[in-house]
Amino acid sequence: MIETARLRLRPFVVPDDVAAVHAFQSREEVARWLYWEPRDEAEVRAVLESHLSRPPEAGVVYAIDLDGVLIGHANLQVGEHRQGEVGFIVNPDYQGHGYATEAAEALLELGFETYDLHRIVGRLEPRNAASAAVLERLGMRKEAHLIENEWVKGEWQSEAVYAILAREWRQARGRR
DSSP, rough: OEEOOOEEEEHHHHHHHHHHHHHTOOOOHHHTTTSSOOOOOOHHHHHHHHHHSSSSGGEEEEEEEEEEEEEEEEEEESTTTTTEEEEEEEOOGGTTSSSSHHHHHHHIIIIIIIIOOOOOOOOOTTTTTHHHHHHHHHHOOOOOOEEEEEEEEEEEEEEEEEEEHHHHHHHHHHHO
């Protein structure tokens, strides 16, 4: 579990968290830029259970908790060569308050300080301007814009890749 100024990032609890996650993962505007369609409760339950079975060395997926209300989730995937990937989803009812940035910032710290990662990326469909803005606020630079590289949901979609190195992250925060 991780505590930030306003949030608590915690492991999921099944079945308690299923309804709260379903409340936003079932929405078209949430699934729009993701690989999956809006999910039903059974799909949400299965995904949450898969998160709970993930080995810790592979990374974490945390519920984003605001004063006891589950408002989203954030993940840090640990890969080869001391590289990781950060991701986040916030319920649209809670967007626009900096919660995604705050949660993702905590996961960058976890990645660089606990997992000793060298580099963390964030990948997204470039039309997802809100998520791109979060990555930029985190100090990540846009390293690639792959034009129509994936066939997703019946259309060619593009992919933007943002990244930050551990030394850049530490320097931006005045750390050695």
